[in-house]
Amino acid sequence: MDLLDDPVPGSNTPEFSVSEIAGRVKKLIEGELGWVRIKGEVGRVVLARSGHLYFDLKDDRNVLSCMTWKGQVSDLGTMPEEGMEVVAEGRMTASGFQSKFSLNAQRIAIAGEGALMALLEKRKKALAAEGLFDASRKKPLPYLPEVIGVVTSPQGAVIRDILHRLRDRFPRKVLIWPVAVQGAACAPEVARAIAGFNALTPGGSMPRPDLLIVARGGGSVEDLWGFNEEAVARAAAASEIPLISAVGHETDTTLIDFVSDQRAPTPTAAAEMAVPVRHELAAWVEQAGGRMASSLSSGVLRRSQRLRDLARALPRPDALVEGPRQRLDVLGDRLGPALIAGVQRRRVRLSDVAGSLRPTVLTRQVRSERQRLNAVSDRLAPALGRIAARRREQLEARAARFAPRLLAQDVDQAKVRFNTITARLQATGTRQIERLRQRLDGMDRLRETLSYKATLARGYAVVRGDGEIVTTKAAAEAASGLEVEFADGRLKLGGGTSVRKAKGKPPEQGSLF
Known part of the structure; x- marks a missing residue:
């Protein structure tokens, strides 16, 4: 008998499993392509809850899936946005699980200055629609701030120019928050610096600035792009402290310039806007003092002359008192x-x-009044007697209402009402007790129905070993004594040894083992 199948044309072609062919494709793509740079338009962008970033790169004919792992997102340089034209750098890879190839993007850059300008215009329109550029929300700058906060790089000429200009014009306390002024770390650090200055407590151990300056020297569009990020613009708009933006040269315009309270063409100009010139201010104060003294002197002179003019129009003092003195002499x-x-x-x-007022007149009047008093007193006694009799009759009539017969009638009526209420309460209590008894009987029937004894009545049994319920053969063999509970009682059996001895024999009819 031939154990080999009939030969089939092409049967010498090697066979691969799905995992093997997926691995071959993965090695081929990663080995041949490796690190690549791909230019395209960003399509769908998804930032997963795990922190991984997924997006698409597309042109007019094809779409390439891209992913950036959580630990690589901070090093991308530019976060992709839908519609943005970028150059992505990374490694090509393939996933055998879904038979797809994709790009593990590790760096992203804007593809050309035209794309940057288009993205900037898009952000400007979105923020302007929210009202962040409105002049009504811009705050006035303090005339002479006590503390000035500067957000810039601690190295370079910018901070030196600002400090030198402030020292020349009007020395003030300066707090510097060092940040990166270009690259991927620029935008988050500048936003955190603005929020950090605003979070300081006024009057605390670390003084809160009265004015902020965000400054950077000139550079290309790519170098200044960190100040065009939406996070920086929103942080500047949310600042409660007045803010001056001084990014780049006079011809450079960034997004922070539109939301700041004042834009300076250069960092040096920002320092000039922040404080006045001390010597000019002192000269102005001196001039104002001189003008005030001159104005006060001229005002006093004018009023003195006016007083003298009015005094000349007044008469002499002797002429003023002559008339009253004559009237006094006449009246005296x-x-x-x-x-x-x-x-x-x-x-x-x-x-x-x-x-x-003779004595006889007074005696006559006294006698007349005494006679009138006697007449009134004679009428008073009968009147008081009549009033007392009337009050006595009223008292007797009211006392008759409280006779014993009337009190007995009230007691009888109260007894009848009491007996009626007692009968009603007794009937109500009887009905309530009957309802409770019926409810208790129903619950007892339910308890009997749910009890395991109802199960025993259907032919089941409960096995206990050493006082515990036994549910396995091993537990029955380990018990020193067994007890079986039936519906009509309990039966004790031997220990686990007898069970193991009977293990080899077939169970008899009716045996538990």
Whole structure:
């Protein structure tokens, strides 16, 4: 008998498993292509909850899937956005799990200055639509800040120019927050610096600045791109401290310039905007003091001249008192005779009144008043007697209402009401007790239904070993004694040894083993 199958044309072609061919393809792609740079338009962008970044690169005919692992995202340089034209660098790889090849992107750069400008215009329109560029939300700069915060690189000429200009014009306290002014770390560090200055407590151990300056020297569009990031623009817009942007030269315009409270063409100009010139301010104060002194002197002179003019129009002091002095002399001459005449008039009036006050007149009036009092007292006693009798009759009528017969009637009525209420309460209690008894019986029937004894009545049994319920053969063999509970009682059996001895024999009819 021939054990070999009939030969089939092409049967000498080697066979591969799916995993083997996927591995061959993966090695081929990674070995042949390796590190590549790919230019294309960004399509779908997804930042997963795990931190991994997935996006598509496309041209007019094809789409390439790209991914950047969580640990590589911070080194990308530029975060991809849909519609952006970029150059992505990374390693090609293939996934046998889904039979797909993709790019592990590790660096991303904008493809050309035209694409950067297009992206910048897109961001400007979006932020302008939110009202972040409105002049109404811009804050005025303080005239003479006590503390100035500067966000820039600690190296380079920018910080030296700012400090030198401030020292020349008006020395102030300066806090420097060092940041990267270009590259991937620029935008997050500048945003954190602005937020950090705003988070300082006014009057704390670290003084909070009264004014912020965000500065950088000139450079290309790519060098200044960190200040065009949306995070920096939103941080500047959210700043409660007035902010001056001084990024690049006078011809350079970045996104932070539109949201800042004031834009300076250069870092040196920002320092000039921040403080006035101390010598000019002192000269102005001196000039203002001189003008104030001159104005005060001229005002005093004008008022003195006015006072002299008014004084000349007033009469002499003697002329002012001559008239009143004459009136006083005339009235003094008339006072003596007028007092004598007044005393005479009052003496005559007293004599007229005293003539009618004789003793006989007073005695007559007293006698008349006594007679009138006696007449009134004679009528008072009968009137009081009538009032007392009327009050006594009213008291007796009210006392009759509280006779024993009326009180007995009230007690009988109260007894009837009490008996009625007692009967109603007793009937209500009886009904409530009956309802509770019926509910208790129902719950007891439910307990009997759910009890395991109802299961025993259907032919099942409960096996206990050493007081514990036995559910396995090993536990039954290990127990020193067994007890079987049936529906009509319990039966004790031998220990686990007898069980092991009977293990080799077939169970008899009705045996538990």
